[in-house]
Amino acid sequence: MHRFSFHRCLIVISLGLVTHPVNAALQPMAEAPLASDTELHCHFNRDASTDCTTTQHYTILKPNGREMLSRIDFDYAEGDTFEVISAHSTQPGAKPVALDATQIDTRTAPNPDQGFSRDKQTSLAFPNLRVGTQIRFTVREHRAAKPLVSQFHYALTFDPSAFRRDHVKARFTAERPIQWRSELFDGFTVTPSANGKTLEVEQKAPTYLNYINESSSAALQRIPRLEVGSTVDRQAYFGDFAQRYNQILAARLPAQAAAAVAAAGGLAPAEQVAALMQYINDHYRYLGDWRATERGYVPFNLAEIEQHGYGDCKDLAILLTAMLKASGIKAETAWVSRGDVAYALLIPGTNAPNHAIVRAEVDGQVWWLDPTNPVFAPGQTLPDIQDRWVLVNNAQGHVREEQIPLERPETALRLDKQVHFDKQGNGATQATITFSRLPLMQMSVDDRQQGTTATDQNLCAHFGNEISDCQITRQPTAFVVHDGYAVHATLNDQRALEKLANDYVYTDESLNGRWDGFINYRRHNQQADLYLGNPQTYDYSFTLTGAKMEKAIPGCQVRSPWYDLDLDGTRTDDGLRYHYRLSQKTRWLTHAEVASEAFGKMIDEARTCAEQVHQVVKL
Incomplete structure (x- = not known):
């Protein structure tokens, strides 16, 4: 799960500083720097692992398209496998030339911001790129199933970009029937097979959607997207995680956390929450540790978190939940999609949330707590988790959907x-x-x-x-x-x-x-x-x-x-x-x-x- 940066200060806006966006428009298709043709086939295995083969064909239309393809990177988890099946380039009027093995490099990927990982990265560097050059490559990736994941969930999204999409064809197959949901997908045909185990997706016509000279605060709240999954039942996706979280919460609090709970014991509930948030801020820093393991949604146990003195969102959320429960405050872990834009929940699968938080009941009110943030205002919800769905795990391991309200x-x-x-x-x-x-x-x-x-x-x-x-x-x-x-x-x-x-x-x-x-x-x-x-x-x-x-x-x-x-x-x-x-x-x-x-x-x-x-x- 990711940690998003805290929004920059709005003091300037609040005191009346005004910025003036320049002229904006949809960029004409004739200005597209690249044309793309994509074919994708993903097979969802019975064990929830995935095998995807992608064939990508690019044509450089403008000089800046060359820079966009200067190096093509593929990142993948340490436990996954990645293979370049074929890669070649074709100059105008010439025959295809295979990419030399020396131009394909695999190494350990750079560590993410505020985290450790041993992800790998394979890069392709095609030589002699210029306007009119075409490149084509086929890659295959096997994604191992993550711990406690028994269902598959995959999202196909199309953001505005500088790529002219001439053709997109995707084929999804599975050992069990495929459920699918879409939004703004009128530009595609979606054809399920009779037995429901194959789904064919094809773009109807070439498309180019790229915004130019928009405001720095501009974004799209809805984009064309398709989600496929083995079910639309959130309990099937998150029930095993909920049980594992509750097993972790059932353990005795580590010594330092228990001492912090005891020190705040005489305070009113709102002050107790503030004291425990302060304790986590003082003693823990945000740092995701994914070395030699892909934990997915599974936190470290409470003793490990205290020993580390750091954690990612799920680690800090489960520690805070345990401390609140030990203080007599009702608290539950929850999963949410954090960020300015909150897309509607099409399928409540494991790729829908990107962040773990805490739902607490304080003096008759619901507080949504995020211990990864560098500031805390009691009773207030930050805008990056407001006005959106959230999946909450209760003490019995049942997962329900709630709505985090918009602030007044x-x-x-x-x-x-x-x-x-x-x-x-x-x-x-x-x-x-x-x-x-x-x-x-x-x-x-x-x-x-x-x-x-x-x-x-x-x-x-x-x-x-x-x-x-x-x-x-x-x-x-x-x-x-x-x-x-x-x-x-x-x-x-x-x-x-x-x-x-x-x-x-x-x-x-x-x-x-x-x-x-x-x-x-x-x-x-x-x-x-x-x-x-x-x-x-x-x-x-x-x-x-x-x-x-x-x-x-x-x-x-x-x-x-x-x-x-x-x-x-x-x-x-x-x-x-x-x-x-x-x-x-x-x-x-x-x-x-x-x-x-x-x-x-x-x-x-x-x-x-x-x-x-x-x-x-x-x-």
């Missing part, structure tokens, strides 16, 4: 900012920012990974246009964070106002510029979905003094399924006071939503609302 858009940032303008348009600024929820967790991670000086500089840089003499005052962050963390800032903004003839202009980019990315998306016909992160609310108050403002703020409201905005304000004798509250209510925006008339109406209303703050200023 609670207040995550509260800003109180006072700016006093001098006669040159500079702004002496004092501000208090109160961090909660995900922005606070991200600040804690930034402090941990890069140090407080870098985080403070990042905060200062986004308080205005030309910042000087910035001083940040705050308490140290910690692994366990609680809502309501205050940061105080004093600084001078030497471009708090923009010069306009004999007057100046004040604009609040945190409010006005927030919609520019969506406007560019619509104007340039971007295609992908947009990932927004945690639903959350920003609450900002501004007091501007030392100037005479052109107009009053009548106030406004915007309501939509995606954002809510409230603005009110008062013009004073020497300035302006105003307050706005912006709630982001969803994690994702689909292309259809952003391109819709209703979304365009929301943008227009929000910009009109923000225009009330745009002021001509006399000093």
Whole structure:
């Protein structure tokens, strides 16, 4: 199972820094650098091992296609076997030339990030590649069955890519009937045999789908995919794992873990959970150990985990579960697909999850705990496991499906900012920012990974246009964070106002510029979905003094399924006071939503609302 990196800090976004995506589109098929023709045959053996033979044919269409095929790597587990059956290249107008054995190299694969393995890697390096060169190879791989796996499960997915798919043909065979489910698969024909033990898949027409110049937060929540399996029953896939997990949990806690449980024994349940999460963070690091064994979903036992002082997600999850249960808190191990995108569960097989977590019941609420993360906020679920299915293992070894809910858009940032303008348009600024929820967790991670000086500089840089003499005052962050963390800032903004003839202009980019990315998306016909992160609310108050403002703020409201905005304000004798509250209510925006008339109406209303703050200023 994989450990995904913690998302980078959203402080910049929250304080109003805006990025502008460039023109985007679907890349024309004529610009495809490579053409591909794929034939695949996988046979699922009775013992849940798999034999797959793949024949791949590429034609280089553009110069950059040559670099894409410069070296072709195949990684496989130490217990699997891999064989190059044939490989040759053909230059334009020439005969095929077999790939020399010296151009085929097998070695130990590089260790994964934060882990040990003894995987192998075979690489092909075809000589004299240029536009028009064709290469063709056939490889065969035997994948041994993983421990406790008795069923087969295989996923065939088609992400956008720079490969023009001219032809795809896949054939799946098995010793028992094949179950299959698909999504967005209209571009393929799927033909099962009469006895259900063979499934033929073929692409209907050449396809090229590659997005260019999309936003850095763009992704697709749905892609063409087909899953095949020996059953659609989750208990058949995970029941043996559930029993093994419960056997591990039945063992006595190791000495150090037992001492940590005893030390937290007098605390309230929520504080006990925080103390045990802190203990694991202090004494264990994430490190996957797959040397000389392919454990699959099976953790080390509790004594081994304590002896190592490290573990991957399943090791740390089962240790935390055991410690919570020993504390009298109901806890269960669970499997989930972690990441920004959570695909629908087609077949609840062993390739569906990629991560192990803990389901705990604390003070009548369900908490989803991930001990691999470098920060913990009691009762909060990080966005990479929100709003998706999860498979939970109970004390009897029964596996059920639940849904991890989407977080509510609670207040995550509260800003109180006072700016006093001098006669040159500079702004002496004092501000208090109160961090909660995900922005606070991200600040804690930034402090941990890069140090407080870098985080403070990042905060200062986004308080205005030309910042000087910035001083940040705050308490140290910690692994366990609680809502309501205050940061105080004093600084001078030497471009708090923009010069306009004999007057100046004040604009609040945190409010006005927030919609520019969506406007560019619509104007340039971007295609992908947009990932927004945690639903959350920003609450900002501004007091501007030392100037005479052109107009009053009548106030406004915007309501939509995606954002809510409230603005009110008062013009004073020497300035302006105003307050706005912006709630982001969803994690994702689909292309259809952003391109819709209703979304365009929301943008227009929000910009009109923000225009009330745009002021001509006399000093």
